[in-house]
Amino acid sequence: xxxxxxxxxxxxxAVQILKQPTRRISADEPLISSGLIDSFSLMDLALFVEDxxxxxxxxxxLNANTFDNLTQLASLIESRKx
Amino acid sequence: MTIFPERLKALHAxxxxxxxxxxxxxxxEDLTLTYDQLLCGASxxxxxxxxxxxxxxxxxxxxxxHGEDLVYSFWGSILHGAIxxxxxxxxxxxxxERYRADLSALISVTKPSAIIxxxxxxxxxxxxxxEGDSVRSVIVTxxxxxxxNIEFSSLKGFQRKPEDIVLLQHSSxxxxxxxxxxxxxxxxxxxxxxxxxxxxxxxxxxxxxxLPLYHDxxxxxxxxxxxxxxxxxxxxxxxxxVRAPYKLLQAISKYRGTLTWLPNFAYNFCALKIRDRHIEGxxxxxxxxxxxxxxxxxxxxxMAFYERFKDYGLRFDALQTSYAMAENVFGVTQSQLGGVPxxxxxxxxxxxxxxxxxxxxDGHPSMKMMSSGQPLxxxxxxxxxxxxxxxPERVIGELALQSDCxxxxxxxxxxxxxxxxxxxxxxxxxxxxxxxxxVFVSGRKKDMIIVGGRNIYPQDLESLTYExxxxxxxxxxxxxxxxxxxxxxxxxxxxxxxxxxxxxxxxIADAIRLHVTKNSxxxxxxxxxxGPKWILKTSSGKTARSxxxxxxxxxxxxxxxx
Numbered sequence: 001x002x003x004x005x006x007x008x009x010x011x012x013x014a015v016q017i018l019k020q021p022t023r024r025i026s027a028d029e030p031l032i033s034s035g036l037i038d039s040f041s042l043m044d045l046a047l048f049v050e051d052x053x054x055x056x057x058x059x060x061x062l063n064a065n066t067f068d069n070l071t072q073l074a075s076l077i078e079s080r081k082x
Numbered sequence: 083m084t085i086f087p088e089r090l091k092a093l094h095a096x097x098x099x100x101x102x103x104x105x106x107x108x109x110x111e112d113l114t115l116t117y118d119q120l121l122c123g124a125s126x127x128x129x130x131x132x133x134x135x136x137x138x139x140x141x142x143x144x145x146x147x148h149g150e151d152l153v154y155s156f157w158g159s160i161l162h163g164a165i166x167x168x169x170x171x172x173x174x175x176x177x178x179e180r181y182r183a184d185l186s187a188l189i190s191v192t193k194p195s196a197i198i199x200x201x202x203x204x205x206x207x208x209x210x211x212x213e214g215d216s217v218r219s220v221i222v223t224x225x226x227x228x229x230x231n232i233e234f235s236s237l238k239g240f241q242r243k244p245e246d247i248v249l250l251q252h253s254s255x256x257x258x259x260x261x262x263x264x265x266x267x268x269x270x271x272x273x274x275x276x277x278x279x280x281x282x283x284x285x286x287x288x289x290x291x292x293l294p295l296y297h298d299x300x301x302x303x304x305x306x307x308x309x310x311x312x313x314x315x316x317x318x319x320x321x322x323x324v325r326a327p328y329k330l331l332q333a334i335s336k337y338r339g340t341l342t343w344l345p346n347f348a349y350n351f352c353a354l355k356i357r358d359r360h361i362e363g364x365x366x367x368x369x370x371x372x373x374x375x376x377x378x379x380x381x382x383x384x385m386a387f388y389e390r391f392k393d394y395g396l397r398f399d400a401l402q403t404s405y406a407m408a409e410n411v412f413g414v415t416q417s418q419l420g421g422v423p424x425x426x427x428x429x430x431x432x433x434x435x436x437x438x439x440x441x442x443x444d445g446h447p448s449m450k451m452m453s454s455g456q457p458l459x460x461x462x463x464x465x466x467x468x469x470x471x472x473x474p475e476r477v478i479g480e481l482a483l484q485s486d487c488x489x490x491x492x493x494x495x496x497x498x499x500x501x502x503x504x505x506x507x508x509x510x511x512x513x514x515x516x517x518x519x520x521v522f523v524s525g526r527k528k529d530m531i532i533v534g535g536r537n538i539y540p541q542d543l544e545s546l547t548y549e550x551x552x553x554x555x556x557x558x559x560x561x562x563x564x565x566x567x568x569x570x571x572x573x574x575x576x577x578x579x580x581x582x583x584x585x586x587x588x589x590i591a592d593a594i595r596l597h598v599t600k601n602s603x604x605x606x607x608x609x610x611x612x613g614p615k616w617i618l619k620t621s622s623g624k625t626a627r628s629x630x631x632x633x634x635x636x637x638x639x640x641x642x643x644x
Binding site for chain 1: 108109174175321322324325326327351355357534568588591595596599600603605607608609
């Protein structure tokens with residue numbers, strides 16, 4: 001299950017945010033602290049997560065302390081789904 | 083003729099309990115500051131500058147985030163007669179090394195005598211200082227003793243003259259830090275008077291904004307104008323707004339906000355990202371004007387914003403436009419409130435090739451242009467060609483202006499000041515045309531990229547790209563590409579490398595993305611690493627940015643078709 005979530009988000013980031021459909025993102029690659037995802041795109045990612053997985057990420061949580069890589073984001077989603 | 087401290091004193095005398103501003107925070111109650119509290123807080127900083135031996139007329143750099151310290155230290159510098167300049171705070175995105183280098187560059191040109199910052203940031207600031215530089219004091223916010231009352235007579239700022247410089251504005255980026263726009267008390271008041279009249283600003287207005295104070299739109303329209311006009315201000319942090327754009331609308335509803343300013347991208351951003359559940363019960367009907375400024379203005383963005391929020395009381399005639407620049411303090415033009423900005427359809431080919439705005443020929447592709455309004459009463463705008471001669475109406479050329487609110491000069495840079503003017507007219511570097519007194523801005527003369535209201539020099543991004551291993555000097559090109567959905571430009575970087583290996587190229591692309599973002603705080607949308615001979619050069623060997631942009635767009639469209 002976590003793997004599906006992970007690959008789903010990976011694809012969204014590669015295609016929609018980075019505009020590099022073939023780009024692979026490893027599970028522990030820093031996303032926010034590295035500047036790969038900027039604040040405007042972060043908002044898009046949060047809305048994507050909300051629409052796709054039915055879980056909310058509050059605006060105060062949109063920073064590297066809440067999640068900074070795919071593994072952390074996937075487990076955040078998992079924990080809120082249950 | 084007056085000066086800032088006299089105006090503040092007069093507003094204080096009018097009613098010291100009158101609210102000057104409401105500061106909003108994430109996860110904390112709003113903080114209300116009356117003129118009395120504002121001036122007491124500011125006096126504390128003025129006293130501290132005095133204690134540190136800072137002289138009137140010296141520059142103070144403020145390195146602070148949204149909050150009361152930034153507000154107090156800014157006005158405190160002014161009450162002391164010193165010249166405040168707000169430097170953007172270090173963000174998570176930017177590398178501390180680059181920030182330090184930028185700060186050193188700012189210090190070397192601007193020669194401030196003091197820097198005001200937080201205790202946690204003091205070490206970072208000190209690391210940027212050099213033996214023998216101009217900085218004599220680093221003032222730390224928590225060591226500033228608070229004043230319970232104001233002694234106007236002891237404040238040195240009251241001895242300033244209207245023609246003296248009151249503040250400096252820096253635009254962003256490495257190149258921008260070399261140019262501090264110096265403005266006098268008189269220039270700012272001339273602007274506020276004419277701009278205020280064009281908006282019919284009264285005591286009944288309430289200005290709501292999230293705009294950063296290191297940018298002219300935030301500093302002038304969203305900070306100085308309200309506070310110096312006795313109009314209540316509701317101020318939130320740009321970082322909170324970007325994570326929660328609905329907070330702007332909630333604040334407008336809560337405080338009955340009548341005026342707000344947004345760069346074009348923010349119309350799309352709000353329309354696309356705000357969820358219904360965040361704006362339940364929000365009432366936007368008090369809004370007299372939402373003013374689109376600091377990026378090319380787009381009719382499509384206005385429509386998207388209107389469609390999204392019309393059910394919340396937003397009036398169509400509240401959507402307005404303005405053309406502004408720091409060198410003119412702020413506003414150059416303003417659309418007429420109560421009406422809607424003029425929108426016209428022009429022929430795309432005539433615009434591109436003949437450089438004339440004509441009605442579209444039957445069946446030819448057209449484009450929509452939205453006016454930025456008419457020049458303010460104290461500003462003259464003309465359109466000139468390469469030789470400096472004025473061109474007829476509807477012919478596209480460079481916009482030039484004259485006013486009684488121009489900059490005193492680029493601080494400590496008489497060379498740049500001289501270059502900025504031609505026969506007494508300030509050359510804006512923007513292209514556009516005039517029709518029936520309406521000013522239409524069509525683009526930048528230079529290859530400047532404008533993203534989310536920030537001006538970015540492509541050469542800064544290219545220089546950073548050359549620092550990445552595998553990329554050679556002269557073999558990268560950066561440009562902006564308009565993104566319809568976002569309502570602003572996407573940043574594109576293309577770099578040529580010797581390797582034709584796809585994995586190798588991907589690694590270099592990642593390295594470019596990381597390095598450029600960390601050193602410019604600009605997020606890159608497209609990073610393309612290519613083999614030799616991709617980048618088009620002019621016959622003189624210079625990189626032709628627009629030709630490369632067209633080539634890139636063609637390839638991108640080819641990808642989609644194929």
